Amino acid sequence: MTADLDLATLSVRQVNAALQQAQEGSYRVLHPGGAHALACGLDAPLEISIDGHAGYYCAGMSKEADITVMGNAGTGCAENVMSGSVRVKGDVSQSLAASGHGGLVVVEGSASARAGISMKGVDIVVGGDVGHMSAFMAQAGRLVVLGDAGTDLGDSIYEAEIYIRGNVASLGADCIQKPMEEQHLAVVSQLLDRARLDADPASFTRYGSARKLYHFSIDHMDEY
Amino acid sequence: MCGIVGLFLKNSALQPELGALTARMVHEMVDRGPDSAGFAIYDVPETRSKITCLSLTGETDWQALSVDVERVVGEAVEVIEVEDHAILHSAGDGAVARNRIIEIAPDVSVLSVGHAIELFKGIGDPDAITERFGLARRSGRHAIAHTRMATESAVVIAGSHPFSTGADTCLVHNGSLSNHNRLRERLRRSGETFQTENDSEVAAGYLAWRMREGDTLEVAIERALSDLDGFYTLAIGTRDGFAVVRDPIACKPAVIAETDDWVAMSSEFRAIAQLPGVAHAQIWEPKPATVYAWSHAA
Numbered sequence: 001m002t003a004d005l006d007l008a009t010l011s012v013r014q015v016n017a018a019l020q021q022a023q024e025g026s027y028r029v030l031h032p033g034g035a036h037a038l039a040c041g042l043d044a045p046l047e048i049s050i051d052g053h054a055g056y057y058c059a060g061m062s063k064e065a066d067i068t069v070m071g072n073a074g075t076g077c078a079e080n081v082m083s084g085s086v087r088v089k090g091d092v093s094q095s096l097a098a099s100g101h102g103g104l105v106v107v108e109g110s111a112s113a114r115a116g117i118s119m120k121g122v123d124i125v126v127g128g129d130v131g132h133m134s135a136f137m138a139q140a141g142r143l144v145v146l147g148d149a150g151t152d153l154g155d156s157i158y159e160a161e162i163y164i165r166g167n168v169a170s171l172g173a174d175c176i177q178k179p180m181e182e183q184h185l186a187v188v189s190q191l192l193d194r195a196r197l198d199a200d201p202a203s204f205t206r207y208g209s210a211r212k213l214y215h216f217s218i219d220h221m222d223e224y
Numbered sequence: 225m226c227g228i229v230g231l232f233l234k235n236s237a238l239q240p241e242l243g244a245l246t247a248r249m250v251h252e253m254v255d256r257g258p259d260s261a262g263f264a265i266y267d268v269p270e271t272r273s274k275i276t277c278l279s280l281t282g283e284t285d286w287q288a289l290s291v292d293v294e295r296v297v298g299e300a301v302e303v304i305e306v307e308d309h310a311i312l313h314s315a316g317d318g319a320v321a322r323n324r325i326i327e328i329a330p331d332v333s334v335l336s337v338g339h340a341i342e343l344f345k346g347i348g349d350p351d352a353i354t355e356r357f358g359l360a361r362r363s364g365r366h367a368i369a370h371t372r373m374a375t376e377s378a379v380v381i382a383g384s385h386p387f388s389t390g391a392d393t394c395l396v397h398n399g400s401l402s403n404h405n406r407l408r409e410r411l412r413r414s415g416e417t418f419q420t421e422n423d424s425e426v427a428a429g430y431l432a433w434r435m436r437e438g439d440t441l442e443v444a445i446e447r448a449l450s451d452l453d454g455f456y457t458l459a460i461g462t463r464d465g466f467a468v469v470r471d472p473i474a475c476k477p478a479v480i481a482e483t484d485d486w487v488a489m490s491s492e493f494r495a496i497a498q499l500p501g502v503a504h505a506q507i508w509e510p511k512p513a514t515v516y517a518w519s520h521a522a
Contacts, residue, residue: 034494053493053507072507074493075477093477093509112509113474131474132512 002049006030012037022046034074039067045084056093059086062103078105081122094131097122100141106195113150116143119160125195133172135162144191146199154207158214162207163188165199176210225373226398227253227491228385228478230459231499232366232466232518235485238500243362245499247354249488250369252495254350257371260384261353262345264394264461267364269339273318276335276343277325278381279308284331286310296324307356309335309344318391326417333382333419338392340365340463345384365520368461370396382420389416389425390432392463397424398476398491399456407451427452431460445469445515457510459489465519474512481505487518 005015008031015029019039026047032038036055039048042065053071063082072090079098091109100122110128114136121140132150135143138160148166155172188201229249233239243265250261290301290312297316304311314321318337325334336343346353350371370385377383388394404423407430416429430451434444441462457476460467468489470478480489481496483505488496496502510516
């Protein structure tokens with residue numbers, strides 16, 4: 001049975017408190033109207049549907065829960081997500097899954113700037129495009145993009161794997177194209193399956209760290 | 225932080241509701257800017273010029289001022305007072321009237337000049353400001369508004385947006401400009417007059433200067449992208465249109481929604497969430513360094 005939590009009559013705090021106290025079950029958040037911080041800090045295997053557009057930091061810090069936004073989401077959707085899944089049917093604004101540690105984040109539309117910034121283990125699949133500086137300082141996890149990527153993709157990347165099907169406007173510092181091998185095709189294939197998005201894994205290009213920024217280079221001495 | 229909103233009506237049947245819809249949008253942006261607020265509302269252009277003035281002392285003798293302006297522009301001036309603001313209507317040259325008021329009335333700030341624009345601003349609770357100036361009862365074709373959270377300068381009325389320096393042009397700004405001092409001096413040499421030390425007024429002056437030089441709004445904004453240094457999301461109003469632009473880094477938020485009846489922009493979706501027909505709107509985040517513009521004339 002699905003329980004309804006209606007933001008036309010409840011405050012965001014009341015809705016979040018109800019969700020944070022729940023141990024299991026299925027919930028629908030009605031009339032979100034772009035409210036911020038919806039379904040944040042969850043720590044149980046709940047199934048949650050947000051019945052419209054969400055504001056900033058939706059599904060932040062989430063653990064175990066499966067959260068679906070039926071519309072768009074604002075800045076910082078699924079930031080610091082730990083596990084479980086977050087699915088957005090529409091588009092998301094900047095800093096998608098920032099610092100995300102784990103779980104799966106799927107955006108069926110596009111994400112804007114800095115998607116996956118400082119990602120630390122989360123898997124992100126974007127059906128459309130991602131904006132500039134996506135996967136900035138990424139540390140671990142996978143970013144799969146079915147569309148295009150904006151400028152400075154993977155700037156100052158530590159590790160993490162990036163797979164882009166479309167065009168990349170430009171690569172950031174220390175991010176390079178890498179060969180697509182059997183194991184990478186398998187990774188993309190599995191992530192697409194989990195994301196329920198359809199694309200040929202062989203049509204993706206892999207990017208990752210050149211690992212040149214890990215160490216001080218004596219040749220750069222003059223620049224300091 | 226700051227919140228900005230803009231509403232451009234494509235369907236003229238909604239014109240009587242423009243103020244009420246804009247006031248509701250402003251209300252949602254109070255959290256982003258509780259210090260001060262302002263709005264510009266554009267109605268169908270009148271044949272006479274409208275000059276919106278603010279009394280900085282609250283004690284300005286508008287009748288005496290209008291007599292002086294009448295003498296300088298050579299046409300009758302009708303004054304309509306609204307709280308500490310006054311709108312001067314005259315068949316004379318609005319730019320001449322503006323310069324004269326700036327010259328002789330240090331207790332007055334000229335907020336706008338044009339045939340369509342009226343502009344109101346204040347400090348304090350944005351809802352109280354829109355209420356005080358009766359925004360909800362105003363009609364028009366498009367409007368832009370701002371709620372301010374001062375981060376770098378004092379909460380004074382001079383820092384409230386929107387800013388206008390050219391005829392029927394004004395803007396609201398979320399962000400800050402780093403080269404405004406140098407740019408202000410350059411624009412002064414080109415004949416612009418500024419009334420504050422605010423960075424956003426420089427952006428307004430820049431656009432006014434470019435459009436006076438013959439640029440279209442779109443071209444003026446394209447030039448601004450290379451000449452304005454800093455971070456910004458701008459909503460710009462002109463006599464016939466409305467435009468939105470974000471700097472190339474785009475760290476200040478913006479969302480645009482469009483239906484057959486209207487185009488709305490705001491810092492956050494929640495300001496748009498209550499507009500009529502929003503469930504069927506096309507909603508998107510404006511891309512960095514990209515000009516989005518709409519015009520009633522087109």
